[in-house]
Amino acid sequence: MGIKAIRTRRKKKKKKKRRKREKKKKKKKKEDKEEKKKRKKKRKKKPLLLTGTSIPENRTTFHGYGAVNLTLTCTDKTVQNSNWTAGQIYSDREVECQAVDTAVKPYQINAVA
Numbered sequence: 001m002g003i004k005a006i007r008t009r010r011k012k013k014k015k016k017k018r019r020k021r022e023k024k025k026k027k028k029k030k031e032d033k034e035e036k037k038k039r040k041k042k043r044k045k046k047p048l049l050l051t052g053t054s055i056p057e058n059r060t061t062f063h064g065y066g067a068v069n070l071t072l073t074c075t076d077k078t079v080q081n082s083n084w085t086a087g088q089i090y091s092d093r094e095v096e097c098q099a100v101d102t103a104v105k106p107y108q109i110n111a112v113a
Contacts, residue, residue, distance in 0.1 A: 064106035
């Protein structure tokens with residue numbers, strides 16, 4: 001067997017190994033995506049707890065459970081200290097969102113008297 005034949009054989013083996021590794025990576029990536037989807041489906045929305053009390057002498061409490069998606073309007077302020085030295089704050093971030101007022105249709109209402 002000549003040197004060229006040995007080199008080409010080695011190259012073929014390397015290519016084969018590389019393809020195998022790439023195939024494994026793709027398979028793992030696909031499995032990770034599927035697992036992520038499953039986890040998303042399993043997550044439940046936490047119920048919004050609405051409580052209210054009527055006349056104090058009666059001590060009647062109402063609990064309502066519902067869910068709503070809100071679109072928030074927020075501002076993001078980030079300040080960096082360009083003359084930073086040890087012991088000082090390097091950066092500061094402040095996020096402020098406007099209050100949202102909306103109606104929520106409860107899917108369950110309980111009253112305790």
